[in-house]
Amino acid sequence: MILPHVISALWLTTFTYSSLVPVAATQGSNSTFYNPIIPGFHPDPSCIFLPEWDETFFCASSSFNAFPGIPLHASKDLQNWKLIGTIASFRGAGHDEKDATDASRWDNIIFRAKDPYDPASWSNAVHFEFEGYDTEPFWDDDGKTYMNGAHAWKVGPWIQQTEANLDTGEVIGWKTIWNGTGGMKDHIFIAKMDGGTGLGHMVTIARSKNIDGPYESNPANPILTNANTTEYFQTVGHADLFQDASGNWWSVALATRSGPEWLHFPMVRETVLTAATWKEGEWPYLTPISGKMSGWKMPPYSLEVEGPGYESNPLFSSMTVTDRLSPWISLGEVKGDDVSFGPNSSIPAHFTHWRYPIENSYTVSPPEHLNSLRLTPSKLNLTAFNGNYAGQEGQTFIGRRQQDTLFTYSVDVDFTPTAVEEEVGVSVFLTQNHHFDLGVVLLPTKARTRAFPGRNLTVVEEPDKLKLHFRFRGESYVPIPANIVVPVPEEWVGEALHLEIKGVNATHYSFSAGPAGAASCMQTLLYASNNALSWGFTGECERILEPSVS
Known part of the structure; x- marks a missing residue:
């Protein structure tokens, strides 16, 4: 989908990925x-x-x-x-x-x-x-x-x-x-x-x-x-x-x-x-x-790999070296991430993009919004033109590989859209034609499909009025869950929102949303089988959990 225009910025205030079973x-x-x-x-x-x-x-x-x-x-x-x-x-x-x-x-x-x-x-x-x-x-x-x-x-x-x-x-x-x-x-x-x-x-x-x-x-x-x-x-x-x-x-x-x-x-x-x-x-x-x-007797246990390596994404190598931590995979255990994008920090080395990114679309801890990652949204969403092609303008996309069956991935977003279909979200992403997305999007009130869990869906008196919604939708060559569109509760509008994906077992993800800093208000919108994202020629499979902008 091509958006009518590009919004000015999105801020990610925290990014967390944790493994439940090392x-x-x-x-x-x-x-x-x-x-x-x-x-x-x-x-x-x-x-x-x-x-x-x-x-x-x-x-x-x-x-x-x-x-x-x-x-x-x-x-x-x-x-x-x-x-x-x-x-x-x-x-x-x-x-x-x-x-x-x-x-x-x-x-x-x-x-x-x-x-x-x-x-x-x-x-x-x-x-x-x-x-x-x-x-x-x-x-x-x-x-x-x-x-x-x-x-x-x-x-x-x-x-x-x-x-x-x-x-x-x-x-x-x-x-x-x-x-x-x-x-x-x-x-x-x-x-x-x-x-x-x-x-x-x-x-x-x-x-x-x-x-x-x-x-x-x-x-x-x-x-x-x-x-x-x-x-x-x-x-x-x-x-x-x-x-x-x-x-x-x-x-x-x-x-x-x-x-x-x-x-x-x-x-x-x-x-x-x-x-x-x-x-x-x-x-x-x-x-x-x-x-x-x-197998054979292994060399002695050691974490002393010589050389500094480069511990941040090379695209942003001009940034200072503070807090650049290159991740270890130790004895099969993946270390989790808890990234706040503080001043003088950089995008972690193991974070990734889909194709070459537009460099000025990613700013760590800008002066007007410290401790955040500012993303300048792209005109294209994750599917782009036809599920395979994104043109020269690319897609604003940053993520990390899924490395555990059981995990919790979450992000806080500060997002104020001004036009219909402006959206930010999290995604379980395989390729452009295989992904599950949970977004925050500006839509007419008539677009909603049900109430936010635990709330009543009131009668819509102004069906064309633009309101903030949570939206789940997917793309795959195999059957996927139906789209879900629910209104963001009015008292949360204008505040940072918390989006979360969990690997709950070997076959399913859960998608949840709520206000940032209020875990008791989080609600699960749906569970979705990962079969739709375990499909196709696996040579092209890139499993990334990411905050995406479309």
């Missing part, structure tokens, strides 16, 4: 650990151990349309992970509305840095030509560099390879080296993700004595999958193998907490860890993924 883990030498190790939307993990960087593990993951892109986490012990930065923090052109056969839709880039903790160290994107995805570099013993990738699905399921110059993006010529399974100097191993990204997802592997093949498929393929099991963790795949300082092998992969029913998975694709055994001359063996895992 995950426990032992810290002893029995190497018991818990998945996911990096919860929330962190798919396609790629990890490496760098002894030259004080024996630190680094893990990057995909971000799709979320900005800043490609989050980078660091750990000394594989159990405690710190967000140290995001790699793709530049404004780039997209390919929205391109035809499916237009090769320009497929754009591959690579970044490099001399210091992973320094955001200024990351290079601009170097583009290389490849009509596909899931590309990965390989450095051979002879000094040559290669790039591997999966060609676009409309063309074929095979793995292709080319010699490449990573400084310039020049590629010599792509050739098919392995057709997959259909569903070391002595050997070069190549891992492939088969079965799609849903319940049939799996990891297969092949090897060859020559970089160009032929490749021999492991007769025990797949080496990692939870397909056709009753495990809570499903869609396991897209794995990466790496060693620790003791030479032990580990593997990270993506998975969803859905069970085989695959109906409710609100955190979508997360990063999980498993131990691997890989003896010389043999094929690797990976322990199947579950919630509680056992």
